[in-house]
Amino acid sequence: MVPSWRDLGVFMQLLPRSSTGERMNPYTSIWTGVTPGDGPQQFHLVLLDNGRTAVLADETGRQTLHCIRCSACLNVCPVYERVGGHAYGSVYPGPIGAILSPQLTGIEDNASLPYASSLCGACYDVCPVKIDIPSVLVHLRARHVEAAREGRRLPRGEAVTMAAASWVMASRGRFTAAQRAAKLGRAVGRRGQIRRLPPPFAGWTEARDMPVPAAMTFREWWRREHRPEDGARG
Amino acid sequence: MSARDEVLSRIRTAIGNTPGEGGKEVTSPRAGAVPHDYRLRRDADPGELLDLFAGRLADYKATVRRTTPSQLAAAIGEALTQRGARRVVVPPGLDLPTLPAGVEAVADAQFTPAELDTFDGTITAVAAAIAETGTIILDGSPDQGRRAISLVPDYLLCIVRASQVVALLPEAITRLRPDRPQTWISGPSATVDIEFERVEGVHGPRTLEVIIVEPS
Numbered sequence: 155m156v157p158s159w160r161d162l163g164v165f166m167q168l169l170p171r172s173s174t175g176e177r178m179n180p181y182t183s184i185w186t187g188v189t190p191g192d193g194p195q196q197f198h199l200v201l202l203d204n205g206r207t208a209v210l211a212d213e214t215g216r217q218t219l220h221c222i223r224c225s226a227c228l229n230v231c232p233v234y235e236r237v238g239g240h241a242y243g244s245v246y247p248g249p250i251g252a253i254l255s256p257q258l259t260g261i262e263d264n265a266s267l268p269y270a271s272s273l274c275g276a277c278y279d280v281c282p283v284k285i286d287i288p289s290v291l292v293h294l295r296a297r298h299v300e301a302a303r304e305g306r307r308l309p310r311g312e313a314v315t316m317a318a319a320s321w322v323m324a325s326r327g328r329f330t331a332a333q334r335a336a337k338l339g340r341a342v343g344r345r346g347q348i349r350r351l352p353p354p355f356a357g358w359t360e361a362r363d364m365p366v367p368a369a370m371t372f373r374e375w376w377r378r379e380h381r382p383e384d385g386a387r388g
Numbered sequence: 389m390s391a392r393d394e395v396l397s398r399i400r401t402a403i404g405n406t407p408g409e410g411g412k413e414v415t416s417p418r419a420g421a422v423p424h425d426y427r428l429r430r431d432a433d434p435g436e437l438l439d440l441f442a443g444r445l446a447d448y449k450a451t452v453r454r455t456t457p458s459q460l461a462a463a464i465g466e467a468l469t470q471r472g473a474r475r476v477v478v479p480p481g482l483d484l485p486t487l488p489a490g491v492e493a494v495a496d497a498q499f500t501p502a503e504l505d506t507f508d509g510t511i512t513a514v515a516a517a518i519a520e521t522g523t524i525i526l527d528g529s530p531d532q533g534r535r536a537i538s539l540v541p542d543y544l545l546c547i548v549r550a551s552q553v554v555a556l557l558p559e560a561i562t563r564l565r566p567d568r569p570q571t572w573i574s575g576p577s578a579t580v581d582i583e584f585e586r587v588e589g590v591h592g593p594r595t596l597e598v599i600i601v602e603p604s
């Protein structure tokens with residue numbers, strides 16, 4: 155919906171250029187109710203909410219409703235290029251589908267969509283109405299994690315791991331100790347890769363190898379490169 | 389509560405816009421303050437404007453003829469002869485010069501789509517034209533007629549007067565009446581929406597021809 159007839163001019167210029175790169179689409183029809191003797195003599199307009207007021211209520215997510223369905227974000231998306239339209243499980247494929255569908259149907263029904271993105275931002279770059287799709291994706295990931303936490307009495311492995319990581323990273327001493335401990339992993343590596351991690355991390359190496367931790371941490375390297383006699387603080 | 393009230397009240401709740409004192413609606417302070425700081429007009433001399441318009445049309449594979457008021461009848465006759473069109477439908481309000489012998493122009497009498505399909509083509513005037521996008525706009529005025537006559541026959545011949553051509557789309561918007569049934573045409577009808585296969589004649593005629601009438 156646009157505020158006035160005049161404002162339609164903005165979108166008549168944006169839509170074809172963003173959609174197919176044409177100056178203008180071949181045919182556009184404009185209807186203002188019924189014209190006696192020309193075309194249909196009865197006109198009904200149905201306003202359908204279909205979850206959209208729920209989208210409107212979310213301050214970060216509501217920009218999704220600005221979409222003019224030009225499909226520019228689909229055409230540049232590296233994920234869409236690989237997986238194609240059907241993978242999005244709704245009539246809205248591509249980056250816009252990844253943020254619209256979970257908001258329309260509830261995140262639980264489309265929980266994987268907000269994660270199916272590298273957050274490269276190509277969609278935001280091309281969007282003619284400047285929908286910040288990457289930010290909405292991150293926002294929806296957070297909503298999904300929160301919804302999942304509320305639905306459970308015991309925290310999941312992932313939540314426990316994240317909480318532990320946050321505790322370790324919050325202190326310099328703990329972080330240094332953890333890095334030192336991680337270096338033990340070099341002992342089990344072969345040719346720079348660890349094929350199998352022990353539980354509870356086994357899931358990570360089910361489908362991929364894990365590179366062995368570096369022989370030296372960044373801080374150790376920094377200390378070596380910037381000795382006090384070079385005038386730098388260690 | 390009607391469905392309409394329900395949807396509207398949900399929208400108000402969603403944007404935190406509840407009716408204020410005495411049920412008066414609180415409107416957004418931004419309402420009505422849409423900035424129009426994009427290109428709204430382009431000053432070009434008339435000849436340059438018509439060249440641009442004709443070039444865009446040709447780029448869309450429409451046939452373009454340029455003529456003067458005194459040569460209009462000859463130009464129409466030439467166009468129809470080359471097309472092989474002998475019987476065309478015209479809006480009742482279109483003021484046409486006398487056409488050459490052998491061409492029959494029939495005023496639209498609320499023909500059915502099947503009847504319209506028996507015509508070799510349609511001739512109409514236009515409401516406005518946009519040079520930059522090569523767009524012709526019909527608005528159902530008496531010299532343009534019902535939408536159906538411009539859509540069903542497979543050949544459309546539009547007569548555009550030089551004064552009707554503007555440079556940019558926003559200029560055309562200010563000339564048009566939003567309450568008219570409009571059809572915006574930019575080149576012959578074609579789409580690649582389905583599987584990138586080009587299909588012609590989907591929304592309207594496959595052949596578009598434009599006669600630009602310039603003051604002599």
Ligand code: SF4
Pocket residue numbers: 172220221222223224225226227228250277280281282283284285
């Ligand atoms: S999100 Fe933006 S780029 Fe994608 S279809 Fe909608 S308007 Fe176009």
